[in-house]
Amino acid sequence: MQELIPCVRPGDKTLTATFSHTFRTVLWLAFFAAVLAAWGMMYVMAVDMDLDLLGRPGAEGQAMQAMDPRMPMYMPMAHFGPLFAMWAIMMAAMMLPTMVPTLRSYEDLMRSADASWAGWLGVLGGYAIMWVAFAALIAGVQIALLYGGVIDMLGITKSHWLGAALLFTVGAFQFTRTKDICHGVCHSPMMYFLGHWRTGGWGGLRMGLGLGAYCVVCCWGFMALGFVGGVMNLAWMGLATFFMVLEKLPQIGHRVVRPLGIAMMIGAVAWAILPPITGG
Secondary structure, eight states, X not given: OOOOOOOOOHHHHHHHHHHHHHHHHHHHHHHHHHHHHHHHHHHHHHHHTTBOTTOOBOHHHHHHHTOOTTSSXXXXXXXXXXXXXXXXXXXXXXXXXXXXHHHHHHHHHHHHSSOOHHHHHHHHHHHHHHHHHHHHHHHHHHHHHHHTTSBXXXXXXXXXXXXXXXXXXXXXXXXXXXXXXXXXXXXXXXXHHHHSOOOHHHHHHHXXXXXXXXXXXXXXXXXXXXXXXXXXXXXXXXXXXXXXXXXXXXXXXXHHHHHHHHHHHHHHHHHHHHHHHHTO
């Protein structure tokens, strides 16, 4: 009996390569479309709250800012559900751009290891789960601070001293061992993949959860600073996103961590002394 030998035609390889390239393009386009959609939604929410790009309220925004959360009327910024949705969208807008180097690192393993697009989606999904969990946590913190009289309805601290203390704390965190460890993982995701490698979609999800946990600890301070200038301050959101992207860039990320910390601590001193000097 003649032995049957499977034959792979060159056209089949070309078709497979074309499909893979198309699928990759679609995934990346969907990724960046999600980022743009999140920023668009944040802009719409800021406009609805009568805030400009710097988070400064207009007449309606000032009226909202002065409201007591215990008033017998429905105010979205005084309820967990709307705040959680707002923070979850904010996490997508700010953190998805910082994940590009990580996803590119995983994509490189498709050529040298048994990585797959299912694993790529798993990494993205695990990372997103951790940041959505953080969104739930910080939304709860905002509710507690609001009803405790620490922040106003727009999420801004009522005391410039507290704002300065938070800014200084986040700046000082840039010099800690915890920041070094977590930033090391975020800055060099390939080393994490090599040390925690799992195959397939579920494997990617597990790695994404781990990477997301490190990223949350590394970047929590940038999110918490929303309570200094306003959680809907789009200019600060953009600047914080830029800083976090810089920290994760392979060539320069490790060089900007401490200078950013110094800048934030200097900003904290200015935040503390300028209002008494200027009278506002």
